[in-house]
Amino acid sequence: MKLPRIDSDYLVDILLRLLFTPSPSGYTDRVVHLVSEELERLGVPFELTRRGAIRATLKGRVSEPDRAVVAHIDTLGAMVKSLKDNGRLVLVPVGHWNGRFAEGARATLFTDHGQWRGTILPLKASGHTFAPEIDNQPGGWDHVxxxxxxxxxxxxxLLRLGVHVGDFLAIDPTPEITDTGFINSRHLDDKAGAAVLLASIEALIREGFDLPVDCHPLFTISEEVGSGASAALHQDVAEMLTIDNGTSAPGQNSSEFGVTIAMADQSGPFDYHLTHRIIQLCQEFSIQHQRDVFKYYRSDSAAALEAGNDVRTALVTFGVDASHGYERIHLDALESLARLVSVYMQGPPLYSRDRFGIGPRAGFPIQPG
Incomplete structure (x- = not known):
């Protein structure tokens, strides 16, 4: 295994292309085509599920026990709940995010026959009219x-414009990259993870690395609403590495620098052996890393397991400040993750026994104690 050179310019370019392609959960066709076109350009074969999850294949020397690396390309958004007599729209969120982060957001409304630009506003938005009432009004989706x-x-x-209940809203990402390497934008969860996965693939192909087993990069389209990787796995996938955001916040051990390795989330602990393989790779290749436990968090890993897949799962993250709000990350975390993912894909399977769904005790690992 060797560390390839990660093309940071490519990583940033594909991230911006992903961010500027609207993809709230349920309205993801455009971003599916974008990622598909990029995989075609890289020469990576892939197939789509009925709803549009992408399952690519990087061929290895053997086909099993194969692995998957997954990131989701759907984002938070909103949907029209009802049409108001004043010509404005009542909204409900798509995915879980607080209405206070919606106030002031520019967005695109997609109707059956076109699109309209607009702004999400609190019900009392004029300081010259409402003065202190603006500060006193409640927050939340019922109040925008x-x-x-x-x-x-x-x-x-509204009816003449063709607006209907159930129309989608895509929230503008408004990305900004500073000279200090910070990336500020909405929807870094998980467009940044998808950019990391594509940058890892690009590096492996450019430098001609040989993989020991088949690896399936997955791009899912419904993680923000809970189903995620539930239907995109081959049944012979033995281990799955998920790339998503960590939570750099008080009480957490995540960081905007290096790789944050999740030990557990609200769904429970991740696979002990696969998680420690990831830690070992970080140590072996001098990749800055830290561990964290997430209390209010779930990912594609949980969706895969809840769907009945018998697969070892681990979660690696880039630390995000203000997750599901006005998010911020640092390029260092994305580059570190891309290096980790690229060496993980070059490594041998965790256990050769895992090629069997059910087998004898011989070869089954044991945790230290």
Whole structure:
């Protein structure tokens, strides 16, 4: 195994292309085509599930026990709950995010026959009109509305525009990359993870590395609403590494630098042996890392296990400040993750016994104690 050179320019470029492609859960076709086109350009074969999850294949010397590396390309968003008499729209969130982060957001409304730009505003938005009432009004999705940038002042006007209950809203990412390497944007969860996975693939192909077993990069489209990797796995996949965001916040051990390795989330502990293989790789290749436990968190790993897949899972993350809000990461974390993922894909299977779904005790590992 060798550390390839990660092309940081490519990583940032594909991240920005992903961020500027709207993909709230349930409205992901455009980003599926974007990732598919990039895989075609890299010469990586892939197939799509009925709903659009992408299952690619990097061929190894043998086909089993094969592995998967997964990132999700769906994001948070919103949907029209009802049309108001004043020509504005009541919204509900797509995915779990707080309405206070929606206030002031620019967004695109997708109707059956076109799209409209607009802004999510609190119900009392004019300081010249409401003054202190603005500060005193409650927050949350019941207290915001969507103002369309069109000449519409009533319900009839909304209907003429073709607006319907259930139309999707994609929230603008508004990315900014500073000279200090920080990346500020919405939807870094998990467009940054998808960029890391693509940058790892690009590096392995560019430098011609040989893989010991088949590896399946997966790009899922419904992680933010819970189903994630539930339907995209080959049944012979023995181990799955998930790439997603960590939570750099008080009481957490995540960092915006290096790799944050999750030991457990609200679904329970990750696979002991696969997680410690990841820690071992970080140590062997001098990749900065830290461990964390997430209390209010689930990922594609949980979805895969809950769907009945008997697969070892581990979670590696880039530390995000203000997750599910105005998010911030550092390029160092993304580069560190890409290096880790690229050496993981070059490594041997965790256990040769894992090629069998059910087998004898011989070869089964034991934890230290």
């Amino acid at each position: 509305e969507f103002r369309i940038d069109a000449k519409v002042r009533n319900l009839e006007g």
